[in-house]
Amino acid sequence: MPSAPLLRRRLLRLLAVLLTLVLLAVAGFVVWSRIGVMDAEPEPWQGVLEDPGVTAERTDDSLVLRPGAPEDEDVGLLFYPGAKVAPEAYAARLSGLVTELGMTVVIVEPPLNLSLVDRRAPDRFTGVAPEVDTWLVGGHSMGGVRACELAEESDALVLFASYCATDLSTSETPVLSLSGSEDGLSTPEKISDHRDALPESATMVEIAGASHASFGDYGPQRGDGTAVIDDAEMDAAVEEAVAELLDSLP
Template identity: 30%
Template sequence: MKKFMKRLLVIVPLILLVLAIVFFFWAKASYEPTQEALEYLEESNESELTFGSQHADKGIIFYQGGKVEEEAYAYLAHQLAEEGYFVVIPRLTLNLAILDGDKASEMISKYDDVGRWYIGGHSLGGAVASSFAIEHPDKIQGLFFLAAYPIEDMSERSIPTLTIYGEDDGVAVLSDQKEKEELLSSSAEIHIIEGGNHANYGMYGEQKGDNPGSLTSDQQIKETVQTITTWIEE
């Protein structure tokens, strides 16, 4: 028994180490931005990407999809900044929002000239953004999802919420998304992009498991921006 326990004490840490290494390299195999996306970068540092004026009345914090590099959403952020918003995309550990869910607090404190903040994200980023909004209702004026749904039940909460689905999404399938609508807040709005897929909220090429969709990323992002802007300004 003692020999078995000694072996176990050696084997378990080794297994955990191997799993950690596998996870690290899995996470590092990220989706990179296209050259077109890189053309829309504005201000960039080790902590975040920013777009628009830091003195804007309204700001948007955006969490990227899992394993997608922040720069892939530069066009989306640039277009939102063109509408008058200050947009921040925090740099998240291993491009996974789940590892840095409270990063928005840092951004809100850093850019304290912004009067009202909205938070949202794509796929995993949207789910994690919902967790932040639930935990910090005093800091957030609204929450939006791109191909995502809440990480927990929000049906008894009144936080303004916008959900955008892609009709041809092959990753967050529309039928699955519809089943999760019961988790949305009591003041939720829903918008379906005809011909939209999962990857085209950003500019990083095709995503494994996704459908082609009938829109370009430029077209899908423009409809997304228009929908978010209308929702914020209502």
């Protein structure tokens, strides 16, 4: 039988190997999270910056879109991006909520470009707009999964080509689920399979011709379907659905 000192040395070597493997795995994950980030397409993002109806402001951890002129509306959307998609890639698609509905939109810049690992409290982001007293939370793809976790702390939940891993079936929070008929990632079948996680009262809107990437402006995405809807039609569909949600809020 090995002596106690020998066993101790073997145990220390084993722990050192395990610690090294853990550190390598963490380092690999961090590197992976920074590779292949899908940047915003330049033209739509530039259009937002040049739009007099939108004021774009950066904070340390978010992109804030405000109406260019004072509005009576006091409603905001806290939005979580999809995995490894730049926040600016959603600015154009969400800018219509600012210009047409008078909303303030805060797009989170999550750590490691992954909304699902973001454990920061919502008020860290909503605090940039103290004048807003009604906050919707939403997100695209993986960002929607994170938004589901915050639904009970919000006035409404908006899913953009996403579905919940959190069971909200008994929640009284109003829910709007926007999906695309041509989505190859959050497919219509997956949206349907996860319908039971949402309240019975949830509004389900499938946008004809929309793909997964139609909900942002970051180019084609591997595994996605082919969109047969243009940007103007997509903008109008999103704005109309969100407007109806706002009208239904107390």
